[in-house]
Amino acid sequence: xxxxxxxxxxxxxxxxxxxxxMAFLIFRFxxxxxxxxxxxxxxxxxxxxxxxxxxxxxxxxxxxLRFVGNAVxxxxxxxxxxxxxxxxxxxxxxxxxxxxxxxxxxxxxxxGVPLGVIxxxxxxxxxxxxxxxxxxIGVSLPSFVIGILLILIFSVILNVLPAxxxxxxxxxxxxxxxxxxxxGRAALILPAVALSLYQxxxxxxxxxxxxxxxxxSDFIKFARARGVPRSRVHYVHALRNCLMxxxxxxxxxxxxxIAFALITETVFQWPGMGMLFIQAVTFVDIPVMAAYLCIVxxxxxxLNTLVDIAYALIDPRLRAARG
Amino acid sequence: xxALPQPVTRLTRWRQSDxxxxxxxxxxxxxxxxxxxxxxxxxxxxxxxxxxxxxDPAQLTLLNAEYPPIWVExxxxxxxxxxxxxxxxxxxxILYGSRVSILIGLASVFFALVVGLGxxxxxxxxxxxxxxxxxxxxxxxxSIPTILIAILVSxxxxxxxxxxxxxxxxxxxxxxxxxxxxxxxxxRTVRAQTSVERGKEYVQAAQLLKVPARRIMFRHILPNTLxxxxxxxxxxxxxxxxxxxxxxFLGIGMPASQPSLGTLIRLGNQFLFSGMWWITVFPVLQxxxxxxxxxxxxxxxxxxxxxxxx
Numbered sequence: 001x002x003x004x005x006x007x008x009x010x011x012x013x014x015x016x017x018x019x020x021x022m023a024f025l026i027f028r029f030x031x032x033x034x035x036x037x038x039x040x041x042x043x044x045x046x047x048x049x050x051x052x053x054x055x056x057x058x059x060x061x062x063x064x065l066r067f068v069g070n071a072v073x074x075x076x077x078x079x080x081x082x083x084x085x086x087x088x089x090x091x092x093x094x095x096x097x098x099x100x101x102x103x104x105x106x107x108x109x110x111x112g113v114p115l116g117v118i119x120x121x122x123x124x125x126x127x128x129x130x131x132x133x134x135x136x137i138g139v140s141l142p143s144f145v146i147g148i149l150l151i152l153i154f155s156v157i158l159n160v161l162p163a164x165x166x167x168x169x170x171x172x173x174x175x176x177x178x179x180x181x182x183x184g185r186a187a188l189i190l191p192a193v194a195l196s197l198y199q200x201x202x203x204x205x206x207x208x209x210x211x212x213x214x215x216x217s218d219f220i221k222f223a224r225a226r227g228v229p230r231s232r233v234h235y236v237h238a239l240r241n242c243l244m245x246x247x248x249x250x251x252x253x254x255x256x257x258i259a260f261a262l263i264t265e266t267v268f269q270w271p272g273m274g275m276l277f278i279q280a281v282t283f284v285d286i287p288v289m290a291a292y293l294c295i296v297x298x299x300x301x302x303l304n305t306l307v308d309i310a311y312a313l314i315d316p317r318l319r320a321a322r323g
Numbered sequence: 324x325x326a327l328p329q330p331v332t333r334l335t336r337w338r339q340s341d342x343x344x345x346x347x348x349x350x351x352x353x354x355x356x357x358x359x360x361x362x363x364x365x366x367x368x369x370x371x372x373x374x375x376x377x378x379d380p381a382q383l384t385l386l387n388a389e390y391p392p393i394w395v396e397x398x399x400x401x402x403x404x405x406x407x408x409x410x411x412x413x414x415x416x417i418l419y420g421s422r423v424s425i426l427i428g429l430a431s432v433f434f435a436l437v438v439g440l441g442x443x444x445x446x447x448x449x450x451x452x453x454x455x456x457x458x459x460x461x462x463x464x465x466s467i468p469t470i471l472i473a474i475l476v477s478x479x480x481x482x483x484x485x486x487x488x489x490x491x492x493x494x495x496x497x498x499x500x501x502x503x504x505x506x507x508x509x510x511r512t513v514r515a516q517t518s519v520e521r522g523k524e525y526v527q528a529a530q531l532l533k534v535p536a537r538r539i540m541f542r543h544i545l546p547n548t549l550x551x552x553x554x555x556x557x558x559x560x561x562x563x564x565x566x567x568x569x570x571x572f573l574g575i576g577m578p579a580s581q582p583s584l585g586t587l588i589r590l591g592n593q594f595l596f597s598g599m600w601w602i603t604v605f606p607v608l609q610x611x612x613x614x615x616x617x618x619x620x621x622x623x624x625x626x627x628x629x630x631x632x633x
Contacts, residue, residue, distance in 0.1 A: 011462070018463045030479050133351075136622060140614040142565045144572050145607050148592060152604070156595060163596075259468035263569060267592075278573055281478045293467070293475065301466050 004312055012305040017068070019297040023290035024067045027077075028060070030286060076291035081283050086291045090273055095176045096166055097265070097272035101257045103192040105250060108199035113239070113246065115200070116207025120215065121234055131204070138201035143260055147194040147267035154190060162187045164269035191268040195261055199253060206249060210242035251307050255300030345627040352627075355619035362613055363425060369418035377416040378581065392601050405601040407591070413601060416587055417609045423583040424613070427494055428564040431501035432556055435563075438502060439509025440552070444540045446510070447517025457514065461507045472504035473566050477575050490578045497576055501563050508559070509552060516548035554625045561617035568610055584610045 034051050042050075055063060070076070076086040119128040155163035167183030169176045178184025214220065215238055223233050262274025269275070273292060280288035337343055346352050370376070392405045392413075405413050446457040464472065477500040484492055520526060521544070529539050570576035571585030572592075579586060584606050591602035 014459075015463050015466045019467065026475070026479060030482055136618055137611070137615055140561065140565075140618045141611055142569055142572075142614075144569060145588070145611065148588065148595070148603060148607060152595060152600060156598075156600070256468045256470075259471045262474075263470070263573065266573060281474060281573075281575060284478070284482050289475070289478070293471065296471060297467050300468065304466065 001312070005309060008305055008308055008312075012301050015301055016294075016298060019301075020068050020071060020294060021064065023071075023293050024064050026293075027067070027286050027290045028056075028063065030284070071291075071294055076294070077287040079280075079285055079288050081280070081285045081288075086287045089276060089288065090291060090295065091174065093271060093273045093276050096178075096270060097258060097261055097274060099177060099179070100188070100191055100195060100264070100270060100272060101254060101261055103188060104196035104199060104257060104261075105254060107192060107196040108203050109246075109250065111196075112200040112203025113207050116204040116242075117211055117234060117239060119204065120208045120211035123212070132208075135201040135204055138197055141197070143194060143198060143263050144267050146197050147191070147264055150190045150194055151267070161190050163190065166271055191264050191270050194267070195257065195264045198260070199257065202249065202253070203246060206246055207239075207242055210245060211238060214238045214241045248307055248311070251303055255296070255303050258299060259296055342627055346623075349623050349627075351619050352623035355616045355623070358612065359616040359620065362421065362609075362616065366418050366421035366425060369415065369422070373412065373415040373418060375412050375415055377411045377419055391599075405599075407594075407599075407602045413605050416582070417584070417606050420582050420584045420587050420606060421609060421613065423494070423577060423581060424564050424567060424585070424610070427497055427501075427567045427577075427583065428560050430494075430498045431505065431563040431567070432560045434498060435502045435505040435559070436509060436552070436556060439506040440513055440545065442506070443510040443513025443548075444517055444545060447514040448521055448536065448540050448544065450518065450521075454514065454518075457510060461511055464504070464507045469504040470566065470569065473500040473570060474573070474575065476500040476503050477570055481575065490580060493577050493581070497567055497570060500570065501566050504566070505559060505563070508555060512551050512555065513545075513548050516551070517544055520544045520547050550628050554621060554628060557621035557624055558618065561614045561621065564610070564614055564617070584613075 034047055034054070034056065038047055038050065051057060055066060058066075074087050078084065079086050079089060115131060119131050122128045151163040154161045162183070165187055166178050167185070167187035168181040169178045169184055170180045171177075178188055215234075220233060220238055223237050224230075228237070258273075261270075261272060262277055264270065265272045265274035266278050273295075276288060277292040279285070280292070346356075407413060407416070442457055446454040477496055480496045480499060481489055481493075484496070517540075526539060526543060529543055534543075567576060567583060568585030568588070571583050572589045574589060577583040577586045579590060582590070587606040588603055588610070591599075591604075591606060594602050
């Protein structure tokens with residue numbers, strides 16, 4: 001077990017190191033950092049001093065090690081665009097994105113699991129086939145299209161929900177939340193639904209496939225024969241045996257949801273990390289781009305590693321196979 | 324014993340195949356194929372019949388601007404789906420935009436296949452260090468969400484290009500971004516399959532006959548690995564169109580001078596609140612029809628080629 005743990009953690013660390021290398025290469029070689037930080041009045045001497053001060057004259061390997069060292073301590077330098085610390089910019093936007101992603105995850109489970117169970121139980125009926133067809137459409141709609149259509153329906157035509165911004169937020173320490181105010185909750189609805197739709201279809205299809213397998217197994221037949229009510233067989237006995245892969249997928253997908261949130265955030269002008277990143281991309285604000293890449297990849301890798309370790313803890317066969 | 328044996332052509336072989344039979348049995352697949360054919364043909368034949376070339380500024384007049392679709396009050400012939408703020412016919416713009424989207428999608432899938440199949444075959448056939456290196460690169464690429472890779476590649480390559488090349492090279496940059504974020508999947512699938520096939524008798528026989536390694540890989544092993552690749556490529560064609568549309572929507576894809584469907588949606592999105600819904604909604608519909616058709620076809624193909632479901 002310890003061998004497995006060490007191997008898995010080493011692998012995660014290696015992946016993060018490569019991501020950091022990519023971020024560093026972007027940071028160092030796309031555009032000249034000095035050129036991007038000075039204006040026309042800066043003299044050559046000042047430029048040289050800045051270059052020396054930033055450590056850009058050191059060997060590349062030393063610069064990379066310094067970059068990693070700083071990144072581990074949460075220091076990604078200063079944004080080229082507005083001269084603020086990158087880390088404080090991101091920390092400011094972090095709660096908005098996390099709130100959106102977590103709510104979208106909850107929605108996807110609350111809606112997706114029952115739909116999956118229903119389509120599995122009533123296989124072949126028009127209702128279930130219709131849902132299956134809708135799920136293909138759900139997978140085919142890009143998230144920005146869903147956002148635009150939701151805005152068109154609920155903000156432009158019906159005019160019942162706000163189409164942009166976060167509404168009023170309340171700060172709790174360094175965390176800000178929109179959940180405690182009326183306007184904050186209203187502003188959260190459309191973006192969260194838009195972000196969750198794709199996830200709903202994934203959960204639904206996964207639950208459906210798992211359920212169909214479990215429903216064939218002997219213990220379900222036995223429960224039926226014993227006279228356990230159908231709804232109890234389906235929702236308690238069968239569903240419980242499907243939840244493991246659903247939980248795994250949900251945990252692993254939180255990372256990609258954070259990445260996909262950048263599209264939703266752009267459509268709804270949601271002041272989260274994703275919009276910060278897209279603005280950084282348009283202005284070629286390299287430190288912000290590098291920091292976003294590192295942070296999102298870190299969350300992604302950390303979740304995957306945790307899920308793998310949790311699996312190995314639960315299922316000893318995996319330790320032997322992979323360890 | 325009266326009928327003479329028909330000459331076996333590729334066509335008759337195709338007509339007798341399981342795949343064709345399964346196709347004729349699936350309403351969804353026939354519907355999707357028909358829809359896709361319709362969309363592709365109308366898009367590529369567009370210059371023959373649309374009222375204007377929407378991207379030739381000489382053919383646009385502001386007098387025609389902001390007409391709604393023809394069935395809404397104020398609509399004007401020949402602008403069936405209305406016009407935008409510059410007097411551009413929406414239907415023409417959509418059809419021209421679809422051509423850009425389809426071509427970028429096809430090119431991305433093609434080059435991702437070339438890169439993925441090549442590396443996967445070599446890694447699976449030779450194993451050892453090449454295989455390890457490929458798997459590690461794959462691990463890293465898979466640990467970053469694909470949309471993020473596409474955005475980063477697109478943003479960085481654009482920045483590195485000289486300014487006058489940015490508009491011309493936009494399509495190439497997009498293809499590169501989508502290929503770099505998508506080839507790993509093919510490489511992994513082919514590598515796994517190849518390392519299984521490598522040990523089989525027909526490969527050993529070919530090796531003993533001193534058939535060159537390249538020929539063994541491409542003519543002997545590759546055809547045996549293609550079934551799952553076929554399905555993945557179809558579904559990825561839909562994904563590639565979506566990724567392109569997303570990047571263009573975010574403003575780091577096709578420029579307004581040669582717009583794809585995503586660019587049209589981004590440009591129209593500004594007018595959503597001024598009531599000119601048709602500028603956005605019709606490109607959105609076209610994009611959805613296109614991707615739904617491709618995904619339905621891919622879904623059917625996955626089931627039809629899956630031996631477990633026969």
